[in-house]
Amino acid sequence: MQQSPSILYASNLKKSYGTVEAIKGINLNIQGSGVYAILGQNGAGKTSLIKCALGLEKITSGTLQVIGSAPGTLQAKRQIGVILQDSDLPDLLTVKEQITLFASYYPTPFSVEKTIEMCALEDFADKRYKKLSGGQKRRAQFALAIVGNPQLIFLDEPTTGLDIEARRNLWAVIRDFAKQGKTIVLTTHYLEEAENLADRIMIMNSGIIVADASPSEIQKQSKGSVIRCETSTSYEVLQKLTGVSSVSISGRFSEIHSTDVNQSLSEMLSLDPNLKDLTVNQPKLEDVFGRLSQGVK
Amino acid sequence: MSRILHSFVLETGAELLKALRAPEFIFPTLGMPVAFYSLFAIMIPGSSNNPDYLLATYGVFAVMGPAIFGFGISVANERDKGWLDLKLAAPSLGFSYIAAKVCSTLLFSSLSLVIIYLVAGFAAGVVLPQPTWALLLTTHILATFPFILIGLIIGFIFNANAAIAISNVIFLAFAALGGLWIPIMLFPQSMQSFAHFLPTFHLSEIALYVLGAPGERDLNYHILIIAIMSLVLLAATAFAWSKQRNH
Numbered sequence: 132m133q134q135s136p137s138i139l140y141a142s143n144l145k146k147s148y149g150t151v152e153a154i155k156g157i158n159l160n161i162q163g164s165g166v167y168a169i170l171g172q173n174g175a176g177k178t179s180l181i182k183c184a185l186g187l188e189k190i191t192s193g194t195l196q197v198i199g200s201a202p203g204t205l206q207a208k209r210q211i212g213v214i215l216q217d218s219d220l221p222d223l224l225t226v227k228e229q230i231t232l233f234a235s236y237y238p239t240p241f242s243v244e245k246t247i248e249m250c251a252l253e254d255f256a257d258k259r260y261k262k263l264s265g266g267q268k269r270r271a272q273f274a275l276a277i278v279g280n281p282q283l284i285f286l287d288e289p290t291t292g293l294d295i296e297a298r299r300n301l302w303a304v305i306r307d308f309a310k311q312g313k314t315i316v317l318t319t320h321y322l323e324e325a326e327n328l329a330d331r332i333m334i335m336n337s338g339i340i341v342a343d344a345s346p347s348e349i350q351k352q353s354k355g356s357v358i359r360c361e362t363s364t365s366y367e368v369l370q371k372l373t374g375v376s377s378v379s380i381s382g383r384f385s386e387i388h389s390t391d392v393n394q395s396l397s398e399m400l401s402l403d404p405n406l407k408d409l410t411v412n413q414p415k416l417e418d419v420f421g422r423l424s425q426g427v428k
Numbered sequence: 429m430s431r432i433l434h435s436f437v438l439e440t441g442a443e444l445l446k447a448l449r450a451p452e453f454i455f456p457t458l459g460m461p462v463a464f465y466s467l468f469a470i471m472i473p474g475s476s477n478n479p480d481y482l483l484a485t486y487g488v489f490a491v492m493g494p495a496i497f498g499f500g501i502s503v504a505n506e507r508d509k510g511w512l513d514l515k516l517a518a519p520s521l522g523f524s525y526i527a528a529k530v531c532s533t534l535l536f537s538s539l540s541l542v543i544i545y546l547v548a549g550f551a552a553g554v555v556l557p558q559p560t561w562a563l564l565l566t567t568h569i570l571a572t573f574p575f576i577l578i579g580l581i582i583g584f585i586f587n588a589n590a591a592i593a594i595s596n597v598i599f600l601a602f603a604a605l606g607g608l609w610i611p612i613m614l615f616p617q618s619m620q621s622f623a624h625f626l627p628t629f630h631l632s633e634i635a636l637y638v639l640g641a642p643g644e645r646d647l648n649y650h651i652l653i654i655a656i657m658s659l660v661l662l663a664a665t666a667f668a669w670s671k672q673r674n675h
Binding site for chain 1: 431434435438439442445446449450506509510511513514516517518519520
């Protein structure tokens with residue numbers, strides 16, 4: 132069986148800044164086209180991973196390859212586009228001027244007109260970057276990421292700080308680009324974003340990948356609600372109640388993840404009418420992380 | 429090859445557009461030198477040698493602004509905003525970012541010089557043989573390079589806000605203390621000695637020598653000091669660059 136070439140390959144990859152270990156040994160093999168989301172909180176090591184893949188940071192040990200080349204080589208750079216986290220373009224140049232300049236760096240770029248069309252920039256292509264809204268700025272950055280017709284694009288938290296509508300607009304553009312047989316590696320701390328866009332979700336926590344799953348698996352884990360209370364009912368009994376998918380104990384509290392909150396709660400109350408400090412919440416990203424990492428290990 | 433050239437032309441064009449669209453850059457780089465020269469050489473007449481003398485020193489002042497502001501503030505700003513990282517991640521030739529800025533800076537300093545030369549020749553009554561004009565122009569344009577290095581060091585070390593402050597302080601202090609505005613002969617002795625530590629002083633002495641201004645000047649001494657200063661600045665630039673890459 133012929134194996135398709137690796138787009139992004141990491142083996143026991145480590146990256147430290149002084150004594151701080153940002154990446155603690157990652158193995159990764161992304162092959163073929165599609166959207167791959169790296170989901171994690173701030174400080175999980177997502178941006179470090181991307182900076183290493185771009186050649187902006189040197190890896191400490193292990194192996195990292197981008198489309199078969201070492202990060203930072205001209206060969207690798209020609210096949211990559213990127214939106215960096217918290218970055219901005221020069222204020223005083225128009226969107227079209229910036230796209231024209233960036234196109235000139237690549238051997239086989241898209242035409243400027245085609246790029247403008249693909250990113251839906253027609254309405255503001257001749258405006259200076261400074262005058263654009265947050266969502267428009269991010270779409271202009273996306274245009275620079277794709278204008279070189281790269282095989283792989285990295286989007287480091289592309290929708291942070293955008294409103295819902297701007298976020299949806301950018302998602303649509305990203306999806307269209309993925310349909311052309313390209314690979315997109317996207318970091319985000321929005322579960323919703325990963326679920327909406329990604330074909331595969333990798334969850335990163337404290338410098339390691341704790342889970343690697345399809346969005347449907349993640350969705351299963353993130354549905355329902357988390358019931359938190361102090362109760363005398365035992366762990367074993369709680370686990371068997373209707374709708375309960377998992378139970379964890381933290382300190383004096385029991386945390387019950389349930390897909391049928393009403394039923395689970397009424398059973399809990401009948402078993403222990405004196406349960407205290409009751410709260411019911413949507414599952415947080417950390418909860419999903421916790422369950423997934425337990426499930427995978 | 430033509431693709432690299434095409435890219436470089438676009439890069440330089442982008443630098444020129446950014447500069448031309450920023451009034452806060454145009455005023456100190458193009459407006460201030462000619463305004464000061466007109467004020468001191470024409471409106472406040474002193475000895476008959478003044479317009480010539482001041483042409484040499486204000487020429488140095490004219491090339492200092494584009495270099496220190498063009499590099500100091502813009503590199504710091506573009507580094508802060510992640511634009512430099514984006515360029516380094518893209519397959520642009522690493523050197524083209526700096527080279528385009530050098531070209532755009534030289535165009536601006538030349539423009540600033542031409543404006544002052546026109547005012548000197550037509551309004552202030554400076555008369556020089558043609559080869560002297562040409563040699564003076566060459567001297568002044570070459571004088572841009574040490575200031576480019578100073579600008580780069582500022583741009584690599586400081587964040588955008590600090591770079592604005594530091595660039596202004598260096599720009600004004602180097603001009604005043606190096607004798608670009610008022611000849612250092614009029615300074616107290618201690619300040620005259622201090623001027624020897626500033627590139628502005630040595631560059632203006634070289635320009636005065638080229639122009640044939642009265643007074644004894646040791647051309648070789650000033651060229652040697654400028655050469656040493658440039659080498660030290662070059663080493664400092666390389667150090668600042670590697671430091672900001674491995675912050």
